[in-house]
Amino acid sequence: MAALTLRQKLAILSDAAKYDASCASSGSVKRDSRGGRGMGSTDGGMGICHAYAPDGRCISLLKILLTNFCVYDCAYCVNRVSSNTPRARFTADEVVDLTLGFYRRNYIEGLFLSSGIIRNPDYTMEEIVRVARALRETHDFRGYIHLKVIPEASPALVSEAGLYADRVSINIELPRDDSLESLAPEKDAPGIRRAMGAVRLAEDAAREPARKARPPRFAPAGQSTQMIVGADGASDGEILRRSETLYGAYRLRRVYYSAFSPIPEAAARLPLKPPPLVREHRLYQADWLMRIYGFGRAEILDEDANLDLTVDPKLAWALRRREDFPVDVNTADREMLLRVPGLGVRGADRILAARRLKRLELADLKRISRSLETLKPFVVAADWSPGGLTDSVGLRAQLEPFQPDLFA
């Protein structure tokens, strides 16, 4: 076989990385290249999406695998050992050069490096860490680095990864332990959770006020994970229950939901269907309600239930709980305003600020909310009361989108 060119490797190893949904470059510390030898900055808040692919996904980082050779045989993965996909392997220098070259041209915020498992977990983790170390130490690179942690790798390597990375992630892969057992025979769900627990402990230690020697810095942008949706029979309730548990136990910044996508070289064990994109979208909305809007998972849905695909989970909740509405926008507290369909965090805060100056009317709400028609049945304003609308039988049909937003 002729040696692959760098561009051929790039094509193979970015194609192989695209099933990981995470591309965020957010939540790290503030730093920049002034006073240094190299380049790069992170602003501490939101990251920057430098491009969007036609799949609507943000391209923020150079997201690649070091290699897609892999000794594991996970049925859902195009890179599993039994797949006939073309294989390639970057050298550490090649990844470093690509990252710096792309960064210098302002194509990216940094690097998201993962890898197939070659030889063994420690060897693989060492290779990943080698790239990050060269970027940080040899080139004084101060952009964003996200490293995939191999759950079975030794703690010392994980600590070193955390020293260089802004964010680390360990994929939980599937919502059920037993489906991981059957679809990913070499992976071990308890081992994955143990690794997440170790990461959280390292994060906590790095944040603790220094007594004598401050423990080394550890992934200031925290950890995230990914769950594949639709590859096993788990209900949305089970999926969100798992997320809730993960957020609580490991202080994850994000759980990414990745609709199981048909892959080239599919395994016989998995359904070949178009990905359930609406379902993935609804899961993100429900996850958002848990993280930002103060909803408990049990309020959103029961463990064995699935999310309503026609309307968003907040509207679905409000339609079930009509006895709690209408809410008076001139008196309700923030917690309740956040539960009104059509009002977001910014909308609720604007209402709170504006109503100190005057009593809000419908025309005011029109400037505050982007979806007045959704809002109207659920609120009372100075010149508006929904009357029987809140409890009307036809309300749901009236608020359903004309076409389900299948690809929203």
Add this chain to the structure above:
Amino acid sequence: MRVVRLAHETDLAGWREAARRLRAEGVAPEDVFWAVEGGGNLFAADITSEVGVGQADAGEGFTVSRDFVAVAERAVLNRSDERFGLLYRLLWRLKDEPRLMRDASDADVWRVQALARDVDRAAHKMKAFVRFRAVRDAAGEAFVAWFEPAHRVAEATAPFFVRRFANMRFSILTPDVCVHWDTQNLGFTPGADAAAAPRADSLEDDWRTYYASIFNPARLKVDAMTKEMPRRYWRNLPEAALIPELVANAQDRTRQMVAAPASKPARRIAGVPRAGAAGPSDDPPQSLEAVAAGVSGCRRCDLWRDATQGVAGEGAGAARIMFVGEQPGDQEDLAGRPFVGPAGQLFDRALAQAGVPRDAVWITNAVKHFRHELQGKRRIHKTPSAGQVAACRWWLDAERALVRPKVIVALGASAALGVIGKATSVGKARGAPISLADGTQAVITWHPSYMLRLRDAAAKAAAFEGFVADLKSAWSLAA
């Protein structure tokens, strides 16, 4: 009609000065026409007088709120012609409505915030969509970009690029203004046109390869892409030229993937053993290592589901004394070791004070997985049920049989239940050793977390003293 001629499109200083004078003179917003030198928008016929800019400030002093200044600095960069008039109208209204800026539902406030938001977005998109191309000159490599911002944000966004590329020479050319950084100084020159910028870069083919490869054709969402990467930016993005073809072929590529038969491996695959433990077994474990392995895969009750791991006991394998706690807490669950959290630290202090060496004892829990419930994002300890304690006795009994301690100290009620097998009140049973059927002595005392929960300092100190005394007498009983 009064006319103000501002020096340039983003002349906030000129606007401020004129606005002060106009307001001091009591000129209403509807009587002012704002124009920009060379802007070509001066056509009003009924001009009565012009307001000079650059003259000494004759107006009375007044201050405006900080939030007005902040929004004005951004809104003035908007390409909309209404910006100067709108800002003056707001300034005018602020005289009688000093808190106006906090009312996002007011039409003028809403409008100026919308202008400012569009400017923020344009600045963000500039940070995202500038594409540098390498050039060489006598001093070495430098980078030049051609960019067309939606609003006049180039100057205000320049410091971002300086922070990011402090050690790199670069220029960003735009139709409004050009930005230059030579690794020491930031400079600005008048606007340029696209012809002044380099036309290609050696890495652009790699970048396009990456863009095409990272796209998943099975998830086509063109609207989501266009919303965040509006078409107006495409002509300066090297990767955007690929979009039509990627979109056109996506459905066919997906159809082919779905229609293709499942793949069969082209070569023989040697299996890799699973990293985790073996399945559950009903044979009593024959070693403490086997207990640890068994605990980690235990399914005798449901607690494993939401826990990180089973936490087995640790310590001296042939200890004379065994301490049994209730269950692992948050920290123990994460670390996989008993008594390492706040209660464990208190326990360590008490052991040290009682003169009991921690490495000479066996420390474990009645229940091996962490029972908790979520409150918001926190895991809150929940007392294990009698059923869970009973289910977990399998492991505690195995540890007892293997370690064969003379004395077992049960820390708290759940531990007493696990050790003795029936519900016992710690308050009543404390202090008096109980002889168990297998010949060991059981000593019951508080769980260390009991002392952590006591609010009153004196009660806390007294309880700690009693606890140390209990440990001391248990230790001498085991001697």
